[in-house]
Amino acid sequence: MRPPLDDSRILVTGASSGIGVALARQLAPSARVLVLVARRGDRLQDLATDLRTARPALTVEVESCDLADGAARAALVEAITARHGGLDILVNCAGLGDIALLEQSDPAKLELMLQVNVVALTMLTRAFLPGMVAQGRGGILNISSGFGLTWMPVVAAYAGSKHYVTAFSESLRAELAGSGVVVTQSCPGPVATEFEAVAGNPTGQKVPGFVELTADQCAHASLRAFRRGRALVVPGFVAGILIHLGASSPRPVLRLLYGLLGRLARPRLLSQDR
Numbered sequence: 001m002r003p004p005l006d007d008s009r010i011l012v013t014g015a016s017s018g019i020g021v022a023l024a025r026q027l028a029p030s031a032r033v034l035v036l037v038a039r040r041g042d043r044l045q046d047l048a049t050d051l052r053t054a055r056p057a058l059t060v061e062v063e064s065c066d067l068a069d070g071a072a073r074a075a076l077v078e079a080i081t082a083r084h085g086g087l088d089i090l091v092n093c094a095g096l097g098d099i100a101l102l103e104q105s106d107p108a109k110l111e112l113m114l115q116v117n118v119v120a121l122t123m124l125t126r127a128f129l130p131g132m133v134a135q136g137r138g139g140i141l142n143i144s145s146g147f148g149l150t151w152m153p154v155v156a157a158y159a160g161s162k163h164y165v166t167a168f169s170e171s172l173r174a175e176l177a178g179s180g181v182v183v184t185q186s187c188p189g190p191v192a193t194e195f196e197a198v199a200g201n202p203t204g205q206k207v208p209g210f211v212e213l214t215a216d217q218c219a220h221a222s223l224r225a226f227r228r229g230r231a232l233v234v235p236g237f238v239a240g241i242l243i244h245l246g247a248s249s250p251r252p253v254l255r256l257l258y259g260l261l262g263r264l265a266r267p268r269l270l271s272q273d274r
């Protein structure tokens with residue numbers, strides 16, 4: 001089954017940067033209404049101006065909203081429902097990482113990450129899903145991560161949050177079988193966005209260029225899978241091989257490998273803290 005993308009009411013979270021901008025640009029040609037959500041309203045306004053210029057018939061709306069704030073989320077849902085009666089397509093892309101030993105991570109940032117990656121994604125889905133089910137058609141695209149399928153030291157809480165997204169998406173997809181609502185998740189490896197600047201990178205390790213995708217490539221592969229009603233996509237050939245290999249390796253092997261990595265990384269990161 002395929003999601004009803006044509007002439008649709010679409011909301012994209014995280015549309016002020018990176019993958020969310022690319023998703024919004026690539027979804028614009030099929031949308032009737034496109035709602036752009038993130039905190040940085042100035043960036044959303046710039047994107048909205050571009051999209052309206054390219055396609056005057058498209059209704060583009062900007063909703064500056066801190067998705068970590070439950071009251072702001074509720075107000076967003078109320079506003080969209082009042083104006084459009086609901087959504088046909090929800091794209092949960094907003095998210096952030098935190099690369100640090102858990103004991104060195106900032107508790108406020110950790111909580112923010114869990115609110116956006118886990119709580120906001122769940123509650124927006126909960127809010128817009130009944131309308132989709134009632135009309136017998138809808139689509140939800142969740143941007144998870146390769147860390148939704150495997151794990152590694154120094155990203156414990158981020159990987160945990162994306163495991164949530166992956167399990168949530170698969171379970172919900174199964175629960176919605178026969179309802180007319182499609183759930184697809186995208187599990188990208190490294191993508192060149194502002195992600196690392198926000199997540200931090202105390203290890204100093206750079207991602208090899210041949211593994212990394214552009215935001216446009218990631219959005220294109222994600223939407224291709226979504227249009228076809230696929231359950232899961234790992235964008236990118238090399239990242240796809242590495243992530244599928246990680247996900248299908250026996251856990252004892254991964255524990256050994258990542259345990260060694262952890263032993264190497266830990267003293268270095270602890271010494272940086274002094």
Ligand SMILES: NC(=O)c1ccc[n+]([C@@H]2O[C@H](COP(=O)([O-])OP(=O)(O)OC[C@H]3O[C@@H](n4cnc5c(N)ncnc54)[C@H](OP(=O)(O)O)[C@@H]3O)[C@@H](O)[C@H]2O)c1
Binds near residue numbers: 014
């Ligand atoms: N880049 C990668 O390597 C990579 C790999 C796998 C998965 N992902 C996932 O891809 C998604 C998009 O990330 P990206 O790479 O495009 O990173 P990005 O360039 O940093 O974009 C993150 C987006 O999330 C929004 N956001 C963050 N906190 C928010 C909040 N409290 N309220 C509302 N919006 C918020 C940001 O908007 P504001 O700051 O304006 O609010 C921004 O639009 C995330 O879910 C990330 O986990 C990324």
